[in-house]
Amino acid sequence: MKKISRRQFATTIGKGIVGTSILGSTTLACGMENKPEKKKLGMALVGLGSYSTYQLAPALQDTSYCYLAGIVTGTPEKAKDWGAKYNIPKTHQYNYENFDNIADNPDIDIVYVVLPNSMHKEFTIRAAKAGKHVICEKPMAMNVAECDAMISACENAKVKLSVGYRLQSEPFTNEVKRLVKNKTYGDVLFVSSDAAYISKGDPNQWRLDKKLSGGGALMNMGVYSIQSSIYGTGSNPISVSAQEFSTRPEYFKETDETITAQFEFPGNTVGHMMTSHNVNANRLRVSCESGWIALDPASAYAPLSGKTSSGPLNFKQESQQKLQMDDFAKHILQETPNVAPGEMGKRDMIIVEAIYKSIKEGGKKQLLDLGNMGIVR
Amino acid sequence: MKKISRRQFATTIGKGIVGTSILGSTTLACGMENKPEKKKLGMALVGLGSYSTYQLAPALQDTSYCYLAGIVTGTPEKAKDWGAKYNIPKTHQYNYENFDNIADNPDIDIVYVVLPNSMHKEFTIRAAKAGKHVICEKPMAMNVAECDAMISACENAKVKLSVGYRLQSEPFTNEVKRLVKNKTYGDVLFVSSDAAYISKGDPNQWRLDKKLSGGGALMNMGVYSIQSSIYGTGSNPISVSAQEFSTRPEYFKETDETITAQFEFPGNTVGHMMTSHNVNANRLRVSCESGWIALDPASAYAPLSGKTSSGPLNFKQESQQKLQMDDFAKHILQETPNVAPGEMGKRDMIIVEAIYKSIKEGGKKQLLDLGNMGIVR
Numbered sequence: 033m034k035k036i037s038r039r040q041f042a043t044t045i046g047k048g049i050v051g052t053s054i055l056g057s058t059t060l061a062c063g064m065e066n067k068p069e070k071k072k073l074g075m076a077l078v079g080l081g082s083y084s085t086y087q088l089a090p091a092l093q094d095t096s097y098c099y100l101a102g103i104v105t106g107t108p109e110k111a112k113d114w115g116a117k118y119n120i121p122k123t124h125q126y127n128y129e130n131f132d133n134i135a136d137n138p139d140i141d142i143v144y145v146v147l148p149n150s151m152h153k154e155f156t157i158r159a160a161k162a163g164k165h166v167i168c169e170k171p172m173a174m175n176v177a178e179c180d181a182m183i184s185a186c187e188n189a190k191v192k193l194s195v196g197y198r199l200q201s202e203p204f205t206n207e208v209k210r211l212v213k214n215k216t217y218g219d220v221l222f223v224s225s226d227a228a229y230i231s232k233g234d235p236n237q238w239r240l241d242k243k244l245s246g247g248g249a250l251m252n253m254g255v256y257s258i259q260s261s262i263y264g265t266g267s268n269p270i271s272v273s274a275q276e277f278s279t280r281p282e283y284f285k286e287t288d289e290t291i292t293a294q295f296e297f298p299g300n301t302v303g304h305m306m307t308s309h310n311v312n313a314n315r316l317r318v319s320c321e322s323g324w325i326a327l328d329p330a331s332a333y334a335p336l337s338g339k340t341s342s343g344p345l346n347f348k349q350e351s352q353q354k355l356q357m358d359d360f361a362k363h364i365l366q367e368t369p370n371v372a373p374g375e376m377g378k379r380d381m382i383i384v385e386a387i388y389k390s391i392k393e394g395g396k397k398q399l400l401d402l403g404n405m406g407i408v409r
Numbered sequence: 410m411k412k413i414s415r416r417q418f419a420t421t422i423g424k425g426i427v428g429t430s431i432l433g434s435t436t437l438a439c440g441m442e443n444k445p446e447k448k449k450l451g452m453a454l455v456g457l458g459s460y461s462t463y464q465l466a467p468a469l470q471d472t473s474y475c476y477l478a479g480i481v482t483g484t485p486e487k488a489k490d491w492g493a494k495y496n497i498p499k500t501h502q503y504n505y506e507n508f509d510n511i512a513d514n515p516d517i518d519i520v521y522v523v524l525p526n527s528m529h530k531e532f533t534i535r536a537a538k539a540g541k542h543v544i545c546e547k548p549m550a551m552n553v554a555e556c557d558a559m560i561s562a563c564e565n566a567k568v569k570l571s572v573g574y575r576l577q578s579e580p581f582t583n584e585v586k587r588l589v590k591n592k593t594y595g596d597v598l599f600v601s602s603d604a605a606y607i608s609k610g611d612p613n614q615w616r617l618d619k620k621l622s623g624g625g626a627l628m629n630m631g632v633y634s635i636q637s638s639i640y641g642t643g644s645n646p647i648s649v650s651a652q653e654f655s656t657r658p659e660y661f662k663e664t665d666e667t668i669t670a671q672f673e674f675p676g677n678t679v680g681h682m683m684t685s686h687n688v689n690a691n692r693l694r695v696s697c698e699s700g701w702i703a704l705d706p707a708s709a710y711a712p713l714s715g716k717t718s719s720g721p722l723n724f725k726q727e728s729q730q731k732l733q734m735d736d737f738a739k740h741i742l743q744e745t746p747n748v749a750p751g752e753m754g755k756r757d758m759i760i761v762e763a764i765y766k767s768i769k770e771g772g773k774k775q776l777l778d779l780g781n782m783g784i785v786r
Contacts, residue, residue, distance in 0.1 A: 222667075222688040226601065230698070273772050275650055279677040290599075292681045294669045300656040302688075304669045306681060311599040311696050319690045321607070395650050395772030 073141035073361045074101025076124070076134060076164075078155050080110045083169070084146045087333060089118065091353035097361035101139045104131050131155070135162035142360065144196075145169060148244040149251060153178040160189040165364055167357070169196040171255050172377030174246035176385055179378035186374060194360045194370055195377035197259060200408070201355035203347035204327055204336040205263060208318065211325055212266045213409070217341065218321030220301050223264040226315045227256035227331050228290070228308035232283075239309075240287055248287025250384055254307035256331040258380050261295055261303050264318040264325070268379065268402035269295040269303070273395050274387040280310055293387050369408055376406030450518035450738045451478025453501070453511060453541075455532050457487045460546070461523045464710060466495065468730035474738035478516045481508050508532070512539035519737065521573075522546060525621040526628060530555040537566040542741055544734070546573040548632050549754030551623035553762055556755035563751060571737045571747055572754035574636060577785070578732035580724035581704055581713040582640060585695065588702055589643045590786070594718065595698030597678050600641040603692045604633035604708050605667070605685035609660075616686075617664055625664025627761055631684035633708040635757050638672055638680050641695040641702075645756065645779035646672040646680070650772050651764040657687060670764050746785055753783030 075098045077084045092100040102124035103114050111125045126134055134140050143159035144167040145152055152173045159166045166186060172195050173179045186193035199205040212220055228249065231239070238244040245251055262268060274293035278284065290308035297303065306313065316330035323341035330336060333352065338345035356372075363370045379402055386398040452475045454461045469477040479501035480491050488502045503511055511517050520536035521544040522529055529550045536543045543563060549572050550556045563570035576582040589597055605626065608616070615621040622628055639645060651670035655661065667685035674680065683690065693707035700718035707713060710729065715722035739745045756779055763775040 221607070222603075222605070222683065222685065222690060224601070224603065224683065224690075226599075228599070228696075230598070273652055275671050275772075275774070277671075277673060277679040279679070290679055292671045292679075294652050294654075296654060300687065302654040302656070302667055302669075304681060304683060306599065306601065308599065308679075310677065311679075312701070313599060313601075313694070313696045315694070317690070317692070319605075319688050324689070395652075395774070397652070397772070 071097070071365070073098040073165075073364060074139040075099065075142040075144055075357065075361075076102030076104055076126070076140045077144050077146055078104040078131070078159075079146040079148075079151075080105045080107070080114060081146065087351075087353045088144065088146065088357070089114075091351040091357060094351060094354045095358050095361070097358045097365060098142060101141075102126065102134065102137065104128065104134070104143075132158055132162055134159070134164060140164060141364070142167060144357070146196075148238045149174055149246045150244045153182055156182040156193070157185040160185040160191050160193070163189060163191065165192040165360075167194045167196055167360055168374075168377070170377065170380075171246070171251045171384065172374065172381055176378060176381050179374065179381050183374040183378060192360070192364055192370060193374040194363070195372045195374065196356070197372035197376065198352040198356040199256070199259065199331055200263075200371040201359040202336065202352045204338045204345055205260075207338070207345055207347065208260075208316070208325055208327065209263050209266070211340065212264065212318065215320075217323030217325070219299060220265045220297075220318055220320050222319040223261050223295075223297075223301065223303035224315070224317045224319075225257040225260040225264065225303070225305045225330070226307070226311075226313035227253040227260070228306060228311040228313045229253065230312050231309040235283060240284065242286040245287060247384070247388070248284060248289060249307045249309040250288050250291045250387060252309070253331075254291060254305070254384065254387070255380050257293075257305035257307050258383050260316045260327075260330055261305055262407070264316055265297045265301050265303065266407075267297045267299075267301065268405060268407060269297050269383065269400055270402075271296040271397050271399050272383060272386050272390060273397045274390040275395055276391045284309065291387065291391070293390070371408050373406065373408070376408070379406035448474070448742070450475040450542075450741060451516040452476065452519040452521055452734065452738075453479030453481055453503070453517045455481040455508070455520055455522045455536075456524040456528075457482045457484070457491060458523065464728075464730050465521065465523065465734070466491075468728040468734060471728060471731045472735050472738070474735045474742060475519060478518075479503065479511065479514065481505065481511070481520075509535055509539055511536070511541060517541060518741070519544060521734070523573075525615045526551055526623045527621045530559055533559040533570070534562040537562040537568050537570070540566060540568065542569040542737075544571045544573055544737055545751075545754070547754065547757075548623070548628045548761065549751065549758055553755060553758045556751065556758050560751040560755060569737070569741055569747060570751040571740070572749045572751065573733070574749035574753065575729040575733040576633070576636065576708055577640075577748040577753075578736040579713065579729045581715045581722055582637075584715070584722055584724065585637075585693070585702055585704065586640050586643070588717065589641065589695065592697075594700030594702070596676060597642045597674075597695055597697050599694075599696040600638050600672075600674075600678065600680035601692070601694045601696075602634040602637040602641065602680070602682040602707070603684070603688075603690035604630040604637070605683060605688040605690045606630065607689050608686040612660060617661065619663040622664060624761070624765070625661060625666060626684045626686040627665050627668045627764060629686070630708075631668060631682070631761065631764070632757050634670075634682035634684050635760050637693045637704075637707055638682055639784070641693055642674045642678050642680065643784075644674045644676075644678065645782060645784060646674050646760065646777055647779075648673040648774050648776050649760060649763050649767060650774045651767040652772055653768045661686065668764065668768070670767070748785050750783065750785065753785070756783035
């Protein structure tokens with residue numbers, strides 16, 4: 033058995049946790065039966081950009097079922113800073129080359145891939161091969177084929193896979209799902225979803241580089257519109273058409289600036305969405321037979337706000353990322369539902385591809401045959 | 410000169426008005442110069458359906474520059490009831506056959522056409538030929554060619570023509586126009602407009618009969634979405650694409666149920682709209698560089714409600730129809746701007762035709778060359 037590290041010992045004893053993974057890690061093969069169940073899973077963040085820095089790492093200080101156990105970065109200075117700030121020993125610090133050694137670290141149960149989109153597939157598969165559960169940031173990958181490879185790798189390695197859809201754990205969002213599922217206002221007839229912000233920053237940022245991002249607003253914010261169109265109706269769309277608009281081609285050289293799309297859903301439901309890197313808008317509106325539900329903002333990191341035709345919605349405001357990571361850890365520890373499984377990310381990428389195809393074909397309607405793929409009830 | 414009626418005498422004396430039209434009516438030819446300027450114009454409502462009954466006639470009890478002077482109806486019982494209720498003498502009651510005799514009635518200055526869409530052209534032209542100014546309900550006509558004929562007829566007869574766009578006189582709407590024009594929140598980047606209601610009534614209503622309506626949701630509510638997309642940006646669109654959705658074909662046998670459309674405007678502005686007879690939604694959202702403006706409801710008869718990124722909008726709530734009819738009467742009496750001229754109705758019909766064409770062509774983008782047609786600043 034791998035020698036237990038000082039920090040691991042301190043962490044696990046200090047938090048009342050036995051320092052071994054219960055699932056998928058190398059320590060399982062060593063015959064440690066009869067150990068008490070692990071209560072808090074160790075998470076390694078792969079990629080220490082702003083999302084890891086300002087959202088995930090702070091959230092991991094408040095999580096109940098997982099904690100920040102390791103980091104993976106290509107920048108030695110970041111490793112040093114994070115190691116000091118979060119008390120992460122060198123043994124739990126990796127770079128992109130030696131990342132696969134994480135297989136030998138029993139403290140790391142979950143790998144959270146927070147890299148540019150083009151690296152999601154590689155690091156998800158490497159994490160799975162290392163026997164680690166994976167959360168992969170949205171959009172899940174560059175295309176559907178990559179999603180398939182990632183899902184297969186996780187299935188083969190018998191590890192869990194989740195997409196970084198924090199809103200699936202967020203209370204306003206879950207209230208929308210509940211009201212829709214219960215038909216509180218009757219059938220949903222129309223859903224409108226905008227997810228957009230004005231990008232004016234560094235023209236060399238990876239999001240503007242199609243090789244790294246795979247696309248622009250649609251890949252980044254559009255998946256929120258797709259997600260909310262689906263949880264706002266409780267159904268996958270059966271068709272989509274789409275249009276692309278370009279007003280600042282000098283800035284958005286390779287990636288889509290603004291995209292609108294229209295959906296048909298089973299039954300009497302239709303919808304449309306807008307996503308943009310040149311507009312500020314963050315809204316969901318669900319129009320039902322006898323009432324409506326609205327979130328604004330609907331997908332910001334900041335506290336969401338919502339109301340219905342019956343009045344305002346009020347929920348405790350907590351870190352969405354905290355709720356999300358705890359939900360995934362609970363899924364592993366307690367077999368609660370995986371609220372954002374790989375199938376959901378793949379489904380959304382199928383829709384993304386159909387949107388790009390419709391744009392290429394001048395707005396032609398694309399039929400979708402998704403069944404209930406990715407729908408978690 | 411036509412003999413003055415008892416009621417005409419009473420009305421004009423009682424209200425301090427000299428009982429002759431000042432513009433375009435037959436009495437002008439009779440050489441009555443040096444008369445004091447008329448203060449309140451007489452209006453005849455053509456078509457006494459629910460809009461005339463519940464909106465226009467009540468509003469005309471509160472107007473300052475016009476009053477209910479005559480009626481035109483095909484139903485003798487309605488003539489009798491209205492005559493009694495509003496003290497309208499038989500001499501000021503017409504039917505669709507003898508309507509042209511209105512030319513000889515100096516009390517009638519304005520004819521308000523409140524008939525099914527298929528009758529707008531005929532009665533606008535007949536009113537113009539009778540020397541009467543005209544307000545024609547929206548949509549202006551069945552198609553652009555009819556709009557052209559109506560505009561020409563009014564020009565030839567030297568009478569004023571307005572479309573029943575009550576919101577162009579409405580204070581929340583005018584505040585949107587002002588904020589956009591002044592660039593209070595910078596350039597408009599995106600406009601989203603929904604105008605829709607659920608229709609479940611009489612399947613034999615004229616709106617569901619394409620011969621009478623010319624189309625469904627788009628002709629009825631869609632013109633509001635088009636209007637608000639334009640006053641929400643201050644510009645006419647330069648292109649449009651559109652999609653049609655049908656979920657209740659057994660009810661909407663001939664007319665469009667739900668339509669979505671996307672616009673490009675000059676500069677950096679894009680937009681989309683939804684209109685439906687199967688959804689309840691009535692919203693305008695204008696997303697600007699540094700803030701936003703929203704109305705919800707945006708085009709209801711009921712009091713509108715609005716807010717911006719700076720806070721709520723507050724305006725006195727008055728009958729929109731009262732404001733609209735007074736604006737048109739003032740335009741005639743005082744040469745104030747015509748806030749909803751025929752050109753505006755024609756422009757919107759050009760967009761309606763482009764939307765139907767795009768739908769027919771599978772969502773293909775239609776270029777529009779409108780310049781500033783119908784833009785009133």
